[in-house]
């Protein structure tokens with residue numbers, strides 16, 4: 145669908161152009177103030193998050209210029225990755241955005257200097273693993289190597305954070321032929337899988353894990369279980385690592401843990417919201433245990449359909465494979481209605497479902513340009529070829545365009561409250577909007593040979609890494 149694909153590309157060109165003009169080198173753009181923001185500690189988040197999207201869309205002049213900027217001797221980014229800047233950074237965000245983004249830029253372009261930058265940033269993050277359990281702290285100082293946990297988790301590390309690193313670290317080891325990186329994340333996996341096997345996952349349902357972990361005692365803490373914030377990408381990486389890494393150690397364990405987690409999700413988290421009487425189609429959602437509250441779903445959890453589509457290939461039985469795809473469709477239907485039910489056509493960040501009145505109410509009415517729904521529509525379209533997913537994605541893109549776009553700068557911003565029209569903007573262009581939202585939207589409208597899902601795996605920030613394992617074809 146070249147016309148729609150090119151409209152998404154034009155959006156990327158415009159949004160990246162605004163960042164380049166007003167905020168180059170900063171983490172993110174404030175599109176109305178026309179300045180840069182550094183909420184991630186000045187890691188150049190948007191610049192690195194945009195690299196592979198630019199490359200995939202054929203915006204090669206922008207890609208080349210961005211690479212030159214990153215490699216420039218004496219640039220703020222180079223100083224940071226070489227440990228010359230006294231800065232605390234989030235291990236998770238730096239891993240998925242910077243390490244993932246640089247590795248993807250390397251896999252797409254073959255540029256050796258980018259791999260060197262990737263290795264330098266991993267070397268800085270490595271200090272975070274220096275804990276009694278070997279499970280990393282959430283934050284690390286890139287100069288001193290001092291690492292620490294967050295006050296609001298009482299120092300505990302977060303499942304989605306330390307559980308979403310192996311894809312990048314194993315890839316880095318493979319590309320650099322240096323096993324030291326994956327040794328860190330392998331150890332984390334062994335710790336987590338062994339606790340799970342011994343019934344010490346902190347969750348009452350087999351296969352699921354508590355969102356918090358005490359790195360000093362080496363035990364799970366709390367008991368909140370979620371496929372939203374704090375839990376999400378841990379489950380996603382079980383299937384992505386299994387599917388794509390050629391020499392994955394204990395590969396069967398990764399797969400088994402994924403299928404057990406899906407079973408746990410089905411029995412303890414999956415709920416029906418409503419059934420369409422005319423078509424008999426079901427609308428399901430994934431509700432957390434504890435934390436953000438039963439009966440609700442965060443937009444973040446809308447990545448689940450995409451994950452289930454990946455899990456359907458080589459599922460334990462053909463019935464399980466069909467069931468994964470069916471649940472994926474049922475959840476995606478709900479996620480799409482989270483958009484269509486709002487006057488501006490955009491989803492709230494966290495909603496509650498009422499199965500009596502069959503309505504949605506907003507718990508957090510913001511929309512911060514998140515990718516998860518269009519991400520799942522992309523996987524479902526690639527799997528089924530059903531045009532409905534393109535139609536739904538296009539409608540969402542149209543709503544984004546009218547609510548997000550700031551014509552004065554060309555930047556795109558989030559929305560403060562999706563229940564109000566006209567919408568008011570949050571003056572922030574998220575780096576994942578360029579890394580993920582626009583990339584998945586673009587790829588929905590390409591043919592399936594563009595970034596084929598049997599050749600590429602997307603990390604949780606949508607950075608594509610080349611697959612080194614032959615698995616059953618996805619479609």
Ligand code: DMJ
Nearest residue numbers: 377514515516576604605
């Ligand atoms: C992204 O940074 C990643 O997708 C992460 O896994 C979850 N949150 C955001 C986007 O919503």
